[in-house]
Amino acid sequence: MSRQAADGWIVSAPLPVRLLGSVLDDLELPALVAALDLRTAVAAVRRDDGLSSVRLPGRDPENLDLSPDAVPLLPHVLAVLAQKGIGLSRGWDFTVHTRALDPEAVALSPALAVAWVTAVLAVEARLSDLSGEGVAAVASEALARATDGSSRYPEVRAAALGGVLLVRPHKKDSLAAERALPELVVARLRTPLGDLRDSAALKRDTAEAIRSLRGVVGDFTFGETAVSQVAEDLNALPDALAGMVYGYLAARDICRQAWDVLEAETGLDDDAFGEMLDDTHGILRDYFAVTSLEAEDLAAAARNAGALGCTLCADGATLVAFAPGKAEAVADAMRKAGANARVAPIGLGMRVDHVPKTSEE
Numbered sequence: 474m475s476r477q478a479a480d481g482w483i484v485s486a487p488l489p490v491r492l493l494g495s496v497l498d499d500l501e502l503p504a505l506v507a508a509l510d511l512r513t514a515v516a517a518v519r520r521d522d523g524l525s526s527v528r529l530p531g532r533d534p535e536n537l538d539l540s541p542d543a544v545p546l547l548p549h550v551l552a553v554l555a556q557k558g559i560g561l562s563r564g565w566d567f568t569v570h571t572r573a574l575d576p577e578a579v580a581l582s583p584a585l586a587v588a589w590v591t592a593v594l595a596v597e598a599r600l601s602d603l604s605g606e607g608v609a610a611v612a613s614e615a616l617a618r619a620t621d622g623s624s625r626y627p628e629v630r631a632a633a634l635g636g637v638l639l640v641r642p643h644k645k646d647s648l649a650a651e652r653a654l655p656e657l658v659v660a661r662l663r664t665p666l667g668d669l670r671d672s673a674a675l676k677r678d679t680a681e682a683i684r685s686l687r688g689v690v691g692d693f694t695f696g697e698t699a700v701s702q703v704a705e706d707l708n709a710l711p712d713a714l715a716g717m718v719y720g721y722l723a724a725r726d727i728c729r730q731a732w733d734v735l736e737a738e739t740g741l742d743d744d745a746f747g748e749m750l751d752d753t754h755g756i757l758r759d760y761f762a763v764t765s766l767e768a769e770d771l772a773a774a775a776r777n778a779g780a781l782g783c784t785l786c787a788d789g790a791t792l793v794a795f796a797p798g799k800a801e802a803v804a805d806a807m808r809k810a811g812a813n814a815r816v817a818p819i820g821l822g823m824r825v826d827h828v829p830k831t832s833e834e
Contacts, residue, residue, distance in 0.1 A: 481518035481566075482595045483827035486587040487511065487820035488573055489631035490659060493728040493753050494640075495787040496721055496761075497679055498670045500695045501642040503728045504627035505735075508635045509659060510820030513571040513584040515592040516827075520564035528568040530576035541619065545580045549615040550589045557611075559599050567592065574661035574791070574813050581619055583628035586612035591823045605822060609633040623670040628787075635822030639732045643696055650735045653819055655743075658775065658794040660807045660814035662767055665790035669763055679721075682714040695721050720760030727753055747781025747795045754784040768792060771810050778806035 487508035494504030520526070526537050527544045541548045547567070551560060569588075571579045579585050590608045594600045603611065612633065613624035627640040630647050637650040669675065686693050689706045700722045707715040731749045734742050754772065758764040763785060771792050772783040779799035785792055792812070796803040800816040807814035 481516055481827075481829055482592065482825070483514055483516045484588055484591040484595055484823065484825050485512040485514035486584045486591065486632045486823045487635060488513070488659070488817070489583055489628035490657070490791060490793050491627055491787045492750060492784060492793060493731050494627065494724065495669060495753065495757060495785065496724050497672075497675055498623045498626065498642070498787075499676060500679070500721065502695060502721065502725045503732075504640045504642075505637070505728050505731055506627045506631040506640055507637045507654060507657065508631045508820045508822060509657065509817035511572040511574070511659070511815065511817050512820065513569065513573060513579055513582065513588050514826065515585075515588045516568045516570065517592055517596050518566045518568075519596075519829075520566055523564045525561060525564045526566050528566075529580050530569060530571055532577075532580070546586055546615060546619050547589050549618040550586065550593065550611065552618070553611045553614045554590070554593055557602070559593065559597060559602065561593065562597060565596060574659065574815065578790075581616070583612065583616065583625045584632045586616045586625075586629060587632040587823050590615070591825070595825055600825070605633045606630075608823060620671070623668075625670070631822075633823050635820055637735065637819060639728075648732070650732075652735055652741055654735075654741075655795075655797040656800045656816050656818045658780070658796055658800050658804045658807065658814055659817050660771060660775075660792045660794070660804075660812040662765070662771070662790050662792065663811060664765065664767055665788070666763055666765055666768070666785070667789045669757070669761070669787050669789055675761070678714065678717060682710065682718050685710050685714060686718060695725065698722070700726070716760040720756045724753055724756050727756075743781055743795075743797050750782030750784040750793070750795055754782075757785055763789060767811075771807055771812050774806045774810040775803050778803045 488511040489508050492505045573579050590611045609630045613626050613629045617624040630640050638647040640647040689709050727749050734745050775783050775794040780794040780796040780803045783794045794803050804814045804816050
């Protein structure tokens with residue numbers, strides 16, 4: 474990165490992981506998300522020919538074609554920014570660097586979406602035009618366009634703002650935790666299970682469960698209805714749909730309880746927080762069939778090494794372990810179990826890491 478460091482801009486964003494609330498995004502349920510300091514950076518060096526190139530990890534060395542087929546995310550970022558009167562007025566050589574566990578998956582990641590928005594704003598001297606929330610909104614819309622699916626709203630917001638957030642999609646806001654979490658251990662499954670947020674089958678079954686339950690309960694909502702209000706009525710649904718409804722409501726309540734634990738004046742109850750991660754992992758396994766032998770073996774290895782709790786993230790590919798004081802030992806155990814695992818502190822949000830020496834840039 475020496476040329477970029479000498480001549481150009483460098484911006485970066487953290488890796489966001491959804492600790493709790495790994496359920497269907499369309500329901501707008503709360504999510505607890507942490508930004509990890511495994512950053513994805515975009516370096517930009519000015520070109521003199523008016524063209525722009527992109528180099529992505531694991532892809533062609535250089536690509537001058539900025540179509541969505543060639544560069545999956547940047548064209549959508551530019552299209553959304555164009556609606557705000559912001560675009561590239563000159564050519565740039567963009568290079569993406571990442572410390573993410575799966576570099577090839579970065580091309581369509583929330584971290585890169587935020588980094589792309591930040592990079593375009595930086596090179597066009599428009600950083601003051603958008604707040605962190607504004608950057609997150611642009612990145613979310615661009616991701617939704619690029620994937621024809623979820624906007625990754627909780628993850629994108631964490632990548633933009635950093636820290637640990639309780640994201641409330643139904644209110645279009647988030648709350649920042651005042652107490653920092655200890656370092657987390659994050660591992661990548663060798664065989665991902667598929668993204669829960671984009672599952673067409675899950676969306677179909679959820680819609681059927683909602684229709685069935687409203688036929689019995691009436692004003693049922695996933696956002697507000699308590700488990701106790703519908704416990705008996707769930708018997709009227711097929712077992713699979715009843716379990717799904719219970720899973721959503723239980724996951725919602727655990728997420729809210731975890732926030733209370735994080736914000737407790739008496740200090741963070743590590744054991745309670747770890748148990749909530751385990752409970753959420755169990756909900757995904759037992760009520761949504763989001764599991765595999767690899768995921769369970771990896772979680773068991775982490776717990777045996779001292780982790781207080783583990784959970785699978787919404788992407789179906791990332792397992793997070795909570796292991797205060799034992800993070801290195803847990804990471805080592807997960808590596809011995811065959812995973813690419815790293816210890817990661819909580820990180821800051823989007824930032825400019827390097828500014829060019831000359832004002833012409």
